[in-house]
Amino acid sequence: MDRAGSGDLGKGIVMATEQEGPTDHDYESEPVCPYCGHREMDAWEISFGGAEGSTEITCGQCERDYFCEKSITVYYSTRALKEAK
């Protein structure tokens, strides 16, 4: 079986070995482009439809669109009250 000439077969599967692909970024202080790593410093201008939500962002550097989810983390800090004696 000589498979020469059928070179296009099997090319549908691309192994993610040494290939530079998009990178996920979780819980960053700004949206980070998964393609080029550009940080979107004007994220406060982006509408997420509320305090939390998700939208598509066009990277200001490579101009590719990517998905961004905004989430708010709430922290509670407590202090003991001074005991009245």
Ligand SMILES: [Zn+2]
């Ligand atoms: Zn980018």
